[in-house]
Amino acid sequence: MREICQRAHANIAAINYHFGNKQGLYTAVLKYALRCASGKYSIPATPVTRANAASQLRAIVAARLDVVFDPGRPAWFGKLMGREVIEPTPALDALVRDELQPLFERLELCVRVLLGRHADREQVRWCALSIAAQWTFYHHARPVIARLYPGCTFRPKEIEALADHIADFSLAALQRLRRQ
Numbered sequence: 001m002r003e004i005c006q007r008a009h010a011n012i013a014a015i016n017y018h019f020g021n022k023q024g025l026y027t028a029v030l031k032y033a034l035r036c037a038s039g040k041y042s043i044p045a046t047p048v049t050r051a052n053a054a055s056q057l058r059a060i061v062a063a064r065l066d067v068v069f070d071p072g073r074p075a076w077f078g079k080l081m082g083r084e085v086i087e088p089t090p091a092l093d094a095l096v097r098d099e100l101q102p103l104f105e106r107l108e109l110c111v112r113v114l115l116g117r118h119a120d121r122e123q124v125r126w127c128a129l130s131i132a133a134q135w136t137f138y139h140h141a142r143p144v145i146a147r148l149y150p151g152c153t154f155r156p157k158e159i160e161a162l163a164d165h166i167a168d169f170s171l172a173a174l175q176r177l178r179r180q
Contacts, residue, residue: 001025027091030084033077034099043106053113054171060107061135061170062163068139069159078139104128114174127174134166 001022005012019025043063048056068078084092108128112119115127138145138154145152152158 023090026089027094030077030080030091030095031099033080034095036077043103048106048109048113050113053110054167057107057110057114057131057170058163058167060103060110061131061167062160064103064132064135065138065159065163065166068135069154082140104132107131111174114171114178116178119177123177127170127177130173131166131170134170138162138166 001012001015004025005015015022015025019028043056043059046052046056070078084095108124111127111131112124115124142154154162
């Protein structure tokens with residue numbers, strides 16, 4: 001905290017005043033990083049219908065991949081979330097409640113519409129998590145993927161192709177489940 005305050009030319013008491021404590025500062029940083037990333041790669045808030053559920057799912061996948069692979073400032077979010085997943089702090093509760101829950105509600109709505117009325121809550125949840133697991137895997141496994149496939153660099157064109165792949169793969173699975 002001292003180093004942060006020195007670099008910010010601020011008094012260490014300012015952390016307690018503005019954020020309550022070190023954990024409050026960390027929570028604020030995590031939420032700020034997500035807002036930066038989400039703001040840059042927002043998902044249209046149009047209602048999900050049978051006619052647009054697939055395109056909305058594609059938009060969510062593309063936006064999340066853009067967030068986690070952005071090399072600039074929004075990359076903080078991917079790095080911080082990686083740490084939070086491995087070693088959760090109290091900040092994760094607020095982040096999930098305030099920022100990620102709305103994203104997953106939208107993703108689940110797309111999945112529910114694509115699966116049809118017969119889909120139960122558990123099936124919708126597992127499908128939404130499986131879709132999210134794909135963008136998470138590609139981000140966290142980058143060092144392994146780079147060693148397995150040295151030409152895979154996750155530049156914008158590859159990220160766009162990956163978004164199409166994840167969406168196509170997921171939509172095919174959802175379509176199969178809908179027919180069952």
